[in-house]
Amino acid sequence: MFSAQPPDSSRRAFLRVAALAAAGTLLTCCKTPEGAKTAKGGALGGAAAGGAGSALGGGTQAGGTGAVAGDGAQPPIATPPSEKIIDRPVPPPKEPAVRVKVGGIVQQKGIEVGAPGQLLSVKVDGQDEAFTRVKAPAIFTRTKNAWTITPHGGAAKRIDIAGDSVLVVATLGTAHEEFRVFGGVWPGVLHLVPTNAGADVIAHVPLETYLAGVVAKELYNSWSLEAHMAQAIAARSYAVCEEARWEGTRHFDVHASEASQAWAGKTEHAKSIEAVRRTRGQLLVFEGAVVPAYYSSCCGGARANAQGTVTSNLRHDIAPLSSVGAPRGCACMDFSPNARWTVSLPLQGVSQTLRAWGPVEGFRELGSFSSVRTLEIVSRNAAGRTERMRVAAQGNLVCELPAERVRWALSADPKNPRVSKPLKERVKSGYFDPRIEGAALVLDGYGFGHGVGMCQFGAEGASRKGADARKILARSYPSSTIAVAYG
Ligand SMILES: [Zn+2]
Numbered sequence: 001m002f003s004a005q006p007p008d009s010s011r012r013a014f015l016r017v018a019a020l021a022a023a024g025t026l027l028t029c030c031k032t033p034e035g036a037k038t039a040k041g042g043a044l045g046g047a048a049a050g051g052a053g054s055a056l057g058g059g060t061q062a063g064g065t066g067a068v069a070g071d072g073a074q075p076p077i078a079t080p081p082s083e084k085i086i087d088r089p090v091p092p093p094k095e096p097a098v099r100v101k102v103g104g105i106v107q108q109k110g111i112e113v114g115a116p117g118q119l120l121s122v123k124v125d126g127q128d129e130a131f132t133r134v135k136a137p138a139i140f141t142r143t144k145n146a147w148t149i150t151p152h153g154g155a156a157k158r159i160d161i162a163g164d165s166v167l168v169v170a171t172l173g174t175a176h177e178e179f180r181v182f183g184g185v186w187p188g189v190l191h192l193v194p195t196n197a198g199a200d201v202i203a204h205v206p207l208e209t210y211l212a213g214v215v216a217k218e219l220y221n222s223w224s225l226e227a228h229m230a231q232a233i234a235a236r237s238y239a240v241c242e243e244a245r246w247e248g249t250r251h252f253d254v255h256a257s258e259a260s261q262a263w264a265g266k267t268e269h270a271k272s273i274e275a276v277r278r279t280r281g282q283l284l285v286f287e288g289a290v291v292p293a294y295y296s297s298c299c300g301g302a303r304a305n306a307q308g309t310v311t312s313n314l315r316h317d318i319a320p321l322s323s324v325g326a327p328r329g330c331a332c333m334d335f336s337p338n339a340r341w342t343v344s345l346p347l348q349g350v351s352q353t354l355r356a357w358g359p360v361e362g363f364r365e366l367g368s369f370s371s372v373r374t375l376e377i378v379s380r381n382a383a384g385r386t387e388r389m390r391v392a393a394q395g396n397l398v399c400e401l402p403a404e405r406v407r408w409a410l411s412a413d414p415k416n417p418r419v420s421k422p423l424k425e426r427v428k429s430g431y432f433d434p435r436i437e438g439a440a441l442v443l444d445g446y447g448f449g450h451g452v453g454m455c456q457f458g459a460e461g462a463s464r465k466g467a468d469a470r471k472i473l474a475r476s477y478p479s480s481t482i483a484v485a486y487g
Pocket of ligand 1: 298299300301302330331332333455457458
């Protein structure tokens, strides 16, 4: 949800940087008044694993955009960190399967798969229909270059499979595929994919089955059916776009967490199942292609642009994900506990965090910010939400970056800046008014999450005032329409 994401995105060179410069989204980091100083921005776009969000968890802090450059009219081009330009997909003609990463296997540390009494089939991917029967719960262990499977009943029946094969694990003799692993129950067929660290555990699950577990986890179960239906359509659209994004380049489409969308796995929550059933195959579409329907917990009354906040893919720079022309005000302000918040951060800690986070994320100059003096708003978007900010430190050091990145930076663990602090210690959004009070940086903030697309508290608030799912989505993603891709 809020943790630093690994650098998933690929990079595109000059054209992308030129486009960012034209759009005014280049990040600048420089020393003043000496003038422009170029930093390497290689890792900057690395956080582009744009997640959707969560009413419970506040959404992701994804979205790496822009390069690091000097502050002249023609900024020098540093390593261009940008997402590959990937076209939005057309609605799929039939229900697709989605590949969900549910966890990882550390080398030499086995994981238990399956429930007592279950019989598993284990197939080496790419080979014919031959498979091995394994009694569950079985222990799957990955060594440097082999698999070991220890079926229920003892080590005497141990199975060794040499090499880097992907293991495909299915259940035998049951109507529904589902697995007990990592303390949860996950529908689908498991693919165990070797990695440098061990292996990834990926559930291949029909999209509609997956969505019930998303909706159940993303919203408060007591919320209205209409809000659940709006959530189902948004989550379905987001998942379809993630499938298109990662096809052929990564062995999974989404994480089973708020890094993409929260996922409960198997769910029995009747309202979530009903919301998915009633909206089966329905997708948000704009100009014939699916909208990557980002959403977050609470917009704080002003929505964010997707571009520069959660994505740098130029194909996502579209009306449904823009703050321009979006409706003003949001029902979230009436009842979200995070509609307004204030937090006070010791300046010394802020300096320490920025110093650790900056170099890791490509803001090399932040590495020498010994003592932060000010944090100021540079610009707001069309909805009035904070868009860009400037931080200054002793020694005339200045760095300018998107507000969402400031949120991310201030929420990083200074000891391990790729990881976020515990949830309670994180900054809730990039929408805040900063001020210095003595030795503290005080933020008067609004909302929870990145603020792009549907506001979950706003959706529930609107439904309480009589809005149905269609109306909620029309307001959340202006100019989009709902298409039924498959029945
Ligand atoms: Zn809102």
